[in-house]
Amino acid sequence: MSNQLQQIISDTQTSLRSNPELGKTIFNSRSALQEGFHSEVNLRQHQITVDEPLTLGGTDQGPNPVELILAALGTCQEITYRAYATALGIPLESVSVELEGELDLRGFFAVNDQVRAGYQQIKGTVRLQSNASAEKLQQLRDVVNAHCPVLDILTNPVPVKLDLRIVHN
Amino acid sequence: MSNQLQQIISDTQTSLRSNPELGKTIFNSRSALQEGFHSEVNLRQHQITVDEPLTLGGTDQGPNPVELILAALGTCQEITYRAYATALGIPLESVSVELEGELDLRGFFAVNDQVRAGYQQIKGTVRLQSNASAEKLQQLRDVVNAHCPVLDILTNPVPVKLDLRIVHN
Numbered sequence: 001m002s003n004q005l006q007q008i009i010s011d012t013q014t015s016l017r018s019n020p021e022l023g024k025t026i027f028n029s030r031s032a033l034q035e036g037f038h039s040e041v042n043l044r045q046h047q048i049t050v051d052e053p054l055t056l057g058g059t060d061q062g063p064n065p066v067e068l069i070l071a072a073l074g075t076c077q078e079i080t081y082r083a084y085a086t087a088l089g090i091p092l093e094s095v096s097v098e099l100e101g102e103l104d105l106r107g108f109f110a111v112n113d114q115v116r117a118g119y120q121q122i123k124g125t126v127r128l129q130s131n132a133s134a135e136k137l138q139q140l141r142d143v144v145n146a147h148c149p150v151l152d153i154l155t156n157p158v159p160v161k162l163d164l165r166i167v168h169n
Numbered sequence: 170m171s172n173q174l175q176q177i178i179s180d181t182q183t184s185l186r187s188n189p190e191l192g193k194t195i196f197n198s199r200s201a202l203q204e205g206f207h208s209e210v211n212l213r214q215h216q217i218t219v220d221e222p223l224t225l226g227g228t229d230q231g232p233n234p235v236e237l238i239l240a241a242l243g244t245c246q247e248i249t250y251r252a253y254a255t256a257l258g259i260p261l262e263s264v265s266v267e268l269e270g271e272l273d274l275r276g277f278f279a280v281n282d283q284v285r286a287g288y289q290q291i292k293g294t295v296r297l298q299s300n301a302s303a304e305k306l307q308q309l310r311d312v313v314n315a316h317c318p319v320l321d322i323l324t325n326p327v328p329v330k331l332d333l334r335i336v337h338n
Contacts, residue, residue, distance in 0.1 A: 005205065008226040009278070016280045023275040023284070029239035032265035033247040036174065041240040043232040048217065050244040057177040057252070063212040065245035065319050068237050070198035071210040075219040076234035077331070078202040080277075083226070093338060096201035097331075106192040108249075108318055109178070111185040115192070118321035123330040131338040141333050147277055150234050152287035154327045160320060161292040162246070162266075164310050169262060169300040 002086055009087045038062075066119065069154070070099045076150035077126055084143050090132050092140075099124035122154065171255055178256045207231075235288065238323070239268045245319035246295055253312050254299075261299050261309075268293035291323065 016023050031041040031050075037058040041048040050065060052058025063071070074097035085092035099122060107117035128137055145151055185192050200210040200219075206227040207220040219234060221227025232240070243266035254261035268291060276286035297306055314320055 005226050012274070013278050013280055016275050016278055020275060020281070023273040023278075023280070025272050025274055027233075027236050027239060027270045027272065029236060029243050029268045030265070031240065031243040031247060033244075033251060033263065037248045037251060039244040039247050041244060043236040043240060044222075046232045046236075048232065048237075048240055050240065052248060053213075057174050057181075063215045063217065064196075065241040065248065066322070067196050067198060067212040067215075068217075068241035068244075069319060069322055070196060071200065071212060071217055071219065072234040072237035072241065073329070074198050074200040075202075075208040075210060075237070078200060078208050079206045079221060079234065082202060082206060083277075094202065096199070099198045101196045103194050103196065103318065104192040105181070105194055106185050106189060107321070108252075108316055109182050109185055109192075110312075110316055111182055111192070112189070116321050116325065117316050117318045118325070119318075119327045121328045121330065123332075125332045125334055127334045127336065129336045129338065134335055137335055138333065143279075145331070147279055147286045149272065149277055149287040150238060151329060152276070152285050153235070153238055153323065155329050156285065156287070157325060158288045158323045159290045160242070160324050161290065162314070163292075163294045164307065165294055165296045166303055166306055167296065167298045169298065 005083070005086045009083060066101060066103060069119070070101050070122070073097075073122065073150045073154060074099050074124070076148050077144065080144045080148040081126070081128065081140065084147070085130075085140060088140065088143070090136055090140055091130050092132075093129040094127075095129075096127045097124060174252070174255045178252060235270060235272060238288070239270050239291070242266075242291065242319045242323060243268050243293070245317050246313065249313045249317040250295070250297065250309065253316070254309060257309065257312070259299070259301050259305055259309055261297060261301075263296075263298040265296045266293060
């Protein structure tokens, strides 16, 4: 598995160096609100159910959107650790992530316009099991944090453009 | 449902005005990488399976982390539309969102350090079915975009602090 993955990474890098235009990738989502705050999302052939907890007016049929943000960050860190450990030949037996996101509901509920609607901060712990030296693993961490797509998305602004289409009954 | 939701929103606003400290909320995630790029995430009692597509070295058992980002934004928009339409008494029969995120893989694969690892942009369409006037729905859009937690998280930087814990074999 590890050799195979190393080969995929190395082949992809070679291919992207010779053909930079192959790097451009589009990801898509389609979602539709059902009753209340429950929504069903399609991501290629995959489905996710999203909802709000009872305390926020939902029926708790799934995680809520800001929990998905934490899931995205945790898994992106893990995948990026495995990819770069493999590419750099650093042994990595396991990687797991615990995160907490701190949010002040006064933002979403428009109670105080000085309070942002999203996370004020996200903090957490990345646990690595490895027999590599601490120094080597800290170097790995630096490479991972410089190339983790979701960490970049959260810590730097992403331009978002949403068009509104209105269908009158 | 709509009256009940309106009551929940109004009660929450009243409560947060008198007790601002109640606004502070913590969301959590715990995830652990399995074989390859496949990870299992726990968000309270909910589970999500994350993986990469075959073309990116995964086994495609679930959406990937950057697809979760799109799912988070689409569903957060929908929930915020329903919440504010309800709070403001604007009729809203349905809301759905299609998104596309554009990413250049040269960032993740460290082929070009000038290329960011995350989305270069996200664009999409929000579809509302309603018999309210276009003007009223555009006002609704402005209120939604000012209070949608995930839109804020993506368009403005979030401080992220990750500690590294190393377990030697």
